[in-house]
Amino acid sequence: MPEGHTLHRLAGELTRAFGGRTVAVSSPQGRFADAAALLDGERLVDAQAWGKHLFVEFAGERFVHIHLGLIGGMDVRTDVDPDVGVPPPVGQVRLRIATTDGPDGPDGPDGGALALADLRGAITCALVTAEQRAATLARSGPDPIRADADPDRAWHRIRRSNRTIGALLMDQGVLAGVGNVYRAEVLFRNRLHPLRPGTTLRVGQWQAIWSDLVVLMAEGVVSGRIDTVRPEHTPEAMGRPPRRDDHGGEVYVYRRTGLPCLVCGRQVSTAVLEGRNLFWCSRCQPVFRSRAVG
Structure with missing residues (x-):
C-alpha cells in the first residue's frame, strides 16, 4: 500500500x-x-x-x-x-x-x-x-508531512496503550501516513524494538520518532522514494552494491531478512504482527526490559 x-x-x-x-x-x-x-x-x-x-x-x-x-x-x-x-x-x-x-x-x-x-x-x-x-x-491521526500536524495527539494515545509500538505506528487513527517501510526504518534508527509496549516509551523517544518521520517523509515527497540510511551507511560510503528492490530506496532492515545489519552485522530478523511483516535487528534494537521492581 x-x-x-x-x-x-x-x-x-x-x-x-x-x-x-x-x-x-x-x-x-x-x-x-x-x-x-x-x-x-x-x-x-x-x-x-x-x-x-x-x-x-x-x-x-x-x-x-x-x-x-x-x-x-x-x-x-x-x-x-x-x-x-x-x-x-x-x-x-x-x-x-x-x-x-x-x-x-x-x-x-x-x-x-x-x-x-x-x-x-x-x-x-x-x-x-x-x-x-x-x-x-x-478519525485520522496526525500526519508528519503536514505543517499543521499535532504530534501530541498521537503521543496521548501511544503512552496509554499496551499495544506494541510496531502496531501503533501502523494504526492510521494514531498516526497518519506511516506504512510498513517507514515503521521498520524509524524504529531501527531510534533503536526501539517493534514489540515494545507503547506505555513504556518515554516522551523524548516519541519526540525523536516524530522528528525523524517529519524529515524522512518530507524527503520522500521530493524524491518519490524512501531512503532512510544515514550518510555513513550509503552504498558509496560502505563500498557495497546499491539495494535492488521494487520498492526502491536505501533502507536498514525493511525486506532485508537474513541479510547482515548495515550497522552491526547481525542478521536482520522478521516476524508477523497483525498481519504485516516486521523487520528489525535484534542487536541494534534489543528487547525492552522493564526496570520496575515487582
Missing part, C-alpha cells in the same frame, strides 16, 4: 496540473459516472493529502475522496499533444480528469499541452462534502 509521501507527492502533481483550471471529469469505467457528471466543466481548486487519504477539491466545497488501497494508482500527465487529443483510457479507469486547453495557450511555453490524470484500482473514490471530509480527518 502506498505510504503517505506518495499521496502528498500526487497531491502536488494534481495541483500543479489542474489547480484553478476548469476541467473535464469522466468515469470511463462507469462506477463514478454520476458524481463525475456533477463535476464535469467545473473548476478544480487544488488537491491535498492527509496520511493515506487524498482529497481533490472542486468549486463549491466539493471533494473527491480517494484512497488508493493496495493496488490503486493515479497517473498524471502534463504533456498531451492538443493536436492529437486526449488518448482513450487504458484499463479500468474509475476517474479521469483532463484539461481542454493548455494553461498558456498554443503560443505559451508549454505549447498548449493538455493535462490528464487517470485513477485505477482505488478502494475509495467518492464525492463528499466538507463535513464528510472533516469527519474522515477527525
